[in-house]
Amino acid sequence: MKVKLKLLLSGAALLISTGVFAQDGIDTGVTSWMLTSTTLVLLMVPGLAMFYGGLVGSKNVLGTMMHSFVAMGVMTLAWVLFGYSMSFGNSVLGGWFGWNSDYFLLQGIDESVRDGIPEYVFAMFQGKFAIITPAILAGAIAERVNFKGFVVFILVWGILVYNPLCHWVWFGGSEISSSGFLHSMGAIDFAGGTVVHISAGVSGLVAALYLGKRRGYKPGHIRPSNLVMTMMGAGLLWVGWFGFNAGSSVQSGLATAQALTVTQIAAAAGAVAWMIIEGVHQGKASALGFASGILAGLVAITPAAGDVTPFGAIVLGTLSSFICYMGLLIKNKKGYDDSLDAFGIHGLGGIVGAIMLVFFMRGEHSVAEIFSQFGIQIFAVIIAIVYAAVVTLGIVFIIEKTIGLRASEIDEMAGLDDSFHGERGYGLVNAQ
Amino acid sequence: MKVKLKLLLSGAALLISTGVFAQDGIDTGVTSWMLTSTTLVLLMVPGLAMFYGGLVGSKNVLGTMMHSFVAMGVMTLAWVLFGYSMSFGNSVLGGWFGWNSDYFLLQGIDESVRDGIPEYVFAMFQGKFAIITPAILAGAIAERVNFKGFVVFILVWGILVYNPLCHWVWFGGSEISSSGFLHSMGAIDFAGGTVVHISAGVSGLVAALYLGKRRGYKPGHIRPSNLVMTMMGAGLLWVGWFGFNAGSSVQSGLATAQALTVTQIAAAAGAVAWMIIEGVHQGKASALGFASGILAGLVAITPAAGDVTPFGAIVLGTLSSFICYMGLLIKNKKGYDDSLDAFGIHGLGGIVGAIMLVFFMRGEHSVAEIFSQFGIQIFAVIIAIVYAAVVTLGIVFIIEKTIGLRASEIDEMAGLDDSFHGERGYGLVNAQ
Amino acid sequence: MKVKLKLLLSGAALLISTGVFAQDGIDTGVTSWMLTSTTLVLLMVPGLAMFYGGLVGSKNVLGTMMHSFVAMGVMTLAWVLFGYSMSFGNSVLGGWFGWNSDYFLLQGIDESVRDGIPEYVFAMFQGKFAIITPAILAGAIAERVNFKGFVVFILVWGILVYNPLCHWVWFGGSEISSSGFLHSMGAIDFAGGTVVHISAGVSGLVAALYLGKRRGYKPGHIRPSNLVMTMMGAGLLWVGWFGFNAGSSVQSGLATAQALTVTQIAAAAGAVAWMIIEGVHQGKASALGFASGILAGLVAITPAAGDVTPFGAIVLGTLSSFICYMGLLIKNKKGYDDSLDAFGIHGLGGIVGAIMLVFFMRGEHSVAEIFSQFGIQIFAVIIAIVYAAVVTLGIVFIIEKTIGLRASEIDEMAGLDDSFHGERGYGLVNAQ
Amino acid sequence: MKLITAIIREVQLNKVHEELLKANIERITVGRVSGHGQQKREEIYRGMIMAPSLIPKIKIEIAVNDDYVQRTVDAIISGAGTNSVGDGKIFVTNLEECIRIRTEERGEKAI
Amino acid sequence: MKLITAIIREVQLNKVHEELLKANIERITVGRVSGHGQQKREEIYRGMIMAPSLIPKIKIEIAVNDDYVQRTVDAIISGAGTNSVGDGKIFVTNLEECIRIRTEERGEKAI
Amino acid sequence: MKLITAIIREVQLNKVHEELLKANIERITVGRVSGHGQQKREEIYRGMIMAPSLIPKIKIEIAVNDDYVQRTVDAIISGAGTNSVGDGKIFVTNLEECIRIRTEERGEKAI
Numbered sequence A, B, C: 001m002k003v004k005l006k007l008l009l010s011g012a013a014l015l016i017s018t019g020v021f022a023q024d025g026i027d028t029g030v031t032s033w034m035l036t037s038t039t040l041v042l043l044m045v046p047g048l049a050m051f052y053g054g055l056v057g058s059k060n061v062l063g064t065m066m067h068s069f070v071a072m073g074v075m076t077l078a079w080v081l082f083g084y085s086m087s088f089g090n091s092v093l094g095g096w097f098g099w100n101s102d103y104f105l106l107q108g109i110d111e112s113v114r115d116g117i118p119e120y121v122f123a124m125f126q127g128k129f130a131i132i133t134p135a136i137l138a139g140a141i142a143e144r145v146n147f148k149g150f151v152v153f154i155l156v157w158g159i160l161v162y163n164p165l166c167h168w169v170w171f172g173g174s175e176i177s178s179s180g181f182l183h184s185m186g187a188i189d190f191a192g193g194t195v196v197h198i199s200a201g202v203s204g205l206v207a208a209l210y211l212g213k214r215r216g217y218k219p220g221h222i223r224p225s226n227l228v229m230t231m232m233g234a235g236l237l238w239v240g241w242f243g244f245n246a247g248s249s250v251q252s253g254l255a256t257a258q259a260l261t262v263t264q265i266a267a268a269a270g271a272v273a274w275m276i277i278e279g280v281h282q283g284k285a286s287a288l289g290f291a292s293g294i295l296a297g298l299v300a301i302t303p304a305a306g307d308v309t310p311f312g313a314i315v316l317g318t319l320s321s322f323i324c325y326m327g328l329l330i331k332n333k334k335g336y337d338d339s340l341d342a343f344g345i346h347g348l349g350g351i352v353g354a355i356m357l358v359f360f361m362r363g364e365h366s367v368a369e370i371f372s373q374f375g376i377q378i379f380a381v382i383i384a385i386v387y388a389a390v391v392t393l394g395i396v397f398i399i400e401k402t403i404g405l406r407a408s409e410i411d412e413m414a415g416l417d418d419s420f421h422g423e424r425g426y427g428l429v430n431a432q
Numbered sequence D, E, F: 001m002k003l004i005t006a007i008i009r010e011v012q013l014n015k016v017h018e019e020l021l022k023a024n025i026e027r028i029t030v031g032r033v034s035g036h037g038q039q040k041r042e043e044i045y046r047g048m049i050m051a052p053s054l055i056p057k058i059k060i061e062i063a064v065n066d067d068y069v070q071r072t073v074d075a076i077i078s079g080a081g082t083n084s085v086g087d088g089k090i091f092v093t094n095l096e097e098c099i100r101i102r103t104e105e106r107g108e109k110a111i
């Protein structure tokens, strides 16, 4: 269960599907599903690249896709070098992050087994989350960042924002003192509502506000260059999300099945809700709206996938689409430029899911229990928001003043593809 | 084995790969493969969206993809609310469909286990079939339906056509009286020849005939806007089909391996056969022809994947491509407008597979046994055709007269994307 | 472990994650992962089609994709008919290849089980390698071959080059005399450095040199028509490679986890290395460069994935990108036309991986052991290069003189799509 | 000889083509362009109606002999007209020479 | 009436459009083309700098009345000029007739 | 000055470009269009031969000084001609003014 703490106060029986362990303690079935989940989460990265890449102008498509791809490169190396250690080592520096020198280059876990699977698989599964989070964030500042600055930014951001948050929420050590503090408090975040979506969304928003709008940005003048690719990407994201959520059970049993089921349902509910809202509000239900609803539903169920019932999934998905839709209307009023709505979908959806999940938890819970958990969830969300916002602001500030993060006006006008990569995405539209 | 009945008359030993069950009765290995299969079948939906989306004109690409995507939304919700109950509950109303109030919102199966896997996984796996069937159907009426009418249509069609058929063929209850009647008769449909492909193909054809041709349709004047995407989609379909067929074994053992093997072989045989036929007939072997052959092979092996040998797979795949190719020639003579050949490939291929499989079954069978099964198969196919055709006609008629299913001439000329979704698929082809 | 021989001289303990076998000897968990791996390797074929298809001109996109797709058709049939037998049957003709008449049409293995999985799964998993190898090769001769000639070429090439090599390296029979000779020598090739990448790269180079350059080819005048699709393809290749490498463990345990981990790391290292090299050398880091680095890293780790540590993966990935980058500069100097760098990436990267892996093997090894293995690896690489080159030259020569392999000038100018398939990839760029 | 260039709505292309064929004008060249005029076209982007500044249009070019100009213009108007803003424009310029590449014929017979 | 055709850099389109709007020239038609001129543009292809022979450009067409020609040309130049090779060209041809499809108006008022 | 517009087959573009360069005509602008003429082109759609009504073509535009017209036309014809239906057309119109954006040069020297 991805080091997830079951609702401490509740009396819910812990369901574990104990496969049969061989001598070396490995359950081949669980290992198989976790290998698959790791693969599926990796699939989300090109999926996200396609989703985002279709939404930008054709002169920025490769640059935007590269924001996801480069995360696969640098975040993997960073994870193997120190990220896993900072996230899943015992707390150091008063719990700011973790550390375990065995984890440097994963040297100490070459043959170790945990929860019935080789620890490598757990480390790789978790590493994919460290990749996708900055890739999501990138959507907020799309079409206007310098590639070199971006690479440095996600590297530093991973160290200072992602790893600590991951440690706080997901690391449960043998002792309370060495565990993440939000984890010890009993904050529920099954697959990354706070760690992934809120942190990416809020950080993206802060960066977007600091860096300013794209040149000539007016709400209502954007034209996605390839919505068809965006739809493909949405499809792959949905598929990959099964690994993201159901894999976070670190099982191949009931909890896994429950997570997969509510993931499917919340995605559908979010999509249908958005379609209806937009249909009523605008008279037409757009494909991008439908895809946005899928995402809104998936994001909201992410923290909740281990705890809510199918009914809860329907409500969370619907609510998330509603709130995200409202959020986008407000964004367009305010006129700030969260280019691809990283905050608008991931930030808001993550907040909705993380907080509202308490009302739909499986099993019997007294009102007191629910509100106690409600308080914990709100606390965890606030911590995530404040920490991500403050630290991101610092990082962006420093990088902008040194290497430069915002693309120059000339580079932005010429497009990221030409300016930073010397390429063109769609040669096919020109003769030859 | 997806509630599949082994050929009753045959003496073939039932091979079950009994993994080791833990206390809670869950086999983590089987669960892992079924989770994976569920994911793979979901992948087929964006795969189908890409396959179909590339075949239509560029003004209809998003609308066509949305036909698949919207099925992921509404059919999921419908399945969770009542579809699973209608399909896999005990027979009611004289066996028209099933019902089990426990299955409403899947409330009663939160912790239940069946065949070594959490029932949730089975329910979700099956739910994907309920999604993809209307998405396949949509190909027959592509480029000319009203989006709102389409959504209502698939919802009603799922209730009145898919769920009953699924119940008849796949539901084996504890007693004969509560089981599906085709299932009790011993009809073989491993992964959906009748339930999925024939029902989708025939229903699509009926709807296409009733709604009439696309404006200005002449055989030979179609120009696919993006065959490249169609090929990508064909690739994803092939990949996902392993979940579709091998997952339908509800095992992770011999039967699964057999299904996967014949699936691969039939797809290859179908593709190569189409390539040769077209090469001989037209002098060139088209990429779309190859992809169509892949589908023809995959469709034909679907009902047969549990029972035929590799040799049988080669014959079925080849035969299916041959028949489908003939069918398309006839279609072009007759001039009816099954836009993307939902009937031409899925309908015909499904019929070929469902009927001809009896001649290639694994193990020794007397001629009498084979012809007895042949009779059962033909009966099941006829039931599926007649039921799907009649009920679909009723549904289409009523929806067309009320909400409207056929797009207005203006909407059709402007394109589905603009008319119903307010969007454009490929912004990239225009300046900016 | 894909019939891989552990370093004979080393004392490394053999780690096997022995899941629990049921009566029939099937481990459902391992079977599940091997089914998944088979699916993932299949996914690489459309992934490769997209990768290559985006790099060619828009008039050749379908023809180039068809080079991958047609391999899925014909190589599957060839594998089932005789390929599996030639590769994994006992040695005949002095060990040139194997033969086992039971394997004809896979007749004899309908219910057999090996290493805890149904043998069908093993046969299908291996079959995917026989598909993708000629598909990789095709990149070297892209944009200038006749479709019919190509189909015959890969069929013959599979028989005369792939199957023997596969037999030599991967087949370990019950006796030394019936095993592949490179296998018996202890050559390490975990997932296909020699069998797949070197053989494809070298054969491609030979074919490219024999057939000559594309009409009007000048280094520096190529314009990829759809780099966006190339990036999608690179993403799918990375995803599928987990099946390729981790599946080659034929387990679901520690060895699998080790292979998956180093695969991820080497891909990341290769990509980041290429990005840095290109950034320093050209001032811009291209998206295609990043994708090429991913491939360079993945190729290099392929033979090594069972033996090296994460640190070794970083070095191999980096080194591979460096060598491949140098190789491309040399190619551009020399001016030969390896169209899509099948040799430049797969050939060179495979050589780097197969040879250099000895320096990064897990466990303690004396210098003598390492250099002994080094000698074996070099020997195996040379055998693969020489055999592939000589036999390919013969095949190309004969096919060119009979059926014709090089496209005529008119067909080449008109484009493969129109000349051989009668189609157009992107209808969307023209009006309607 | 004149060169007639028409900028029309994408959706009217089929109809214009039909009208031209009816009027026996068989040879045309068509391309994709984007235009800015009086028309405002609306698309939906995540729940917001937006008006792209450039709207996709089709450009048709037809080289005709002088006595065909009027009927060509009439055919285009009858095919492209919807009586609403955005129908487009027709431009007529003088064509000094026309050459059929295949035969090297020149002038009116090459049209 | 004149038909003004400008071939400009892709990246200058926004700026040219802005300048034209400032000069009250609201109606334009825009398309994608590729051009070969003095300019050499460089792209990177797997570590090699290469110079494609055809460089993507934007073509703008504007039909104007005679007294607008100069200010249109000026607006294009001020929007498209970067003082470096590859800025492009402006071509002016005579426009004999202009017809608004919607109203069938002709001549100067149809521009 | 003249503006020469040629509609040619897609596949002949390379050859036409080569011929033009041989004739020292270096500046051209190229775009994608679709055309309908006498030519019938066949594609295969699921086993059926079909003839799309619009066939992809390439349009080349070249502005030249008067003394270059003939050699430009000759170069195009020698590059584009295949002696079979569908080779295309060349149109010549008068070019009243030509301006190089970068330098604001006008007239013949700006070509």
Ligand SMILES: Nc1ncnc2c1ncn2[C@@H]1O[C@H](COP(=O)(O)OP(=O)(O)O)[C@@H](O)[C@H]1O
Pocket (backbone or CB within 6 Å): D007, D034, D035, D036, D037, D038, D039, D055, D057, D084, D085, D086, D087, D088, D089, E027, E028, E029, E030, E061, E062, E063, E064, E100, E101, E102, E111
């Ligand atoms: N003066 C012009 N120069 C170039 N293109 C024009 C001109 N006027 C109109 N167009 C083209 O015609 C299209 C339709 O024009 P618009 O003003 O929207 O409609 P209407 O002509 O019905 O008023 C525009 O999008 C533009 O492409």
Ligand SMILES: Nc1ncnc2c1ncn2[C@@H]1O[C@H](COP(=O)(O)OP(=O)(O)O)[C@@H](O)[C@H]1O
Pocket (backbone or CB within 6 Å): E007, E034, E035, E036, E037, E038, E039, E055, E057, E084, E085, E086, E087, E088, E089, F027, F028, F029, F030, F061, F062, F063, F064, F100, F101, F102, F111
């Ligand atoms: N004589 C011409 N005929 C057609 N197009 C031209 C001509 N001269 C220039 N162009 C177009 O203008 C573009 C820019 O021209 P170029 O020579 O590169 O720049 P500059 O005009 O600044 O010297 C070319 O790519 C081409 O599309």
Ligand SMILES: Nc1ncnc2c1ncn2[C@@H]1O[C@H](COP(=O)(O)OP(=O)(O)O)[C@@H](O)[C@H]1O
Pocket (backbone or CB within 6 Å): D027, D028, D029, D030, D061, D062, D063, D064, D100, D101, D102, D111, F007, F034, F035, F036, F037, F038, F039, F055, F057, F084, F085, F086, F087, F088, F089
């Ligand atoms: N009168 C015309 N006006 C506009 N375009 C034309 C005209 N005649 C020919 N074309 C263009 O030239 C192309 C080739 O013409 P076609 O009649 O097929 O060949 P040919 O000129 O060899 O007889 C057409 O597809 C069309 O794009």
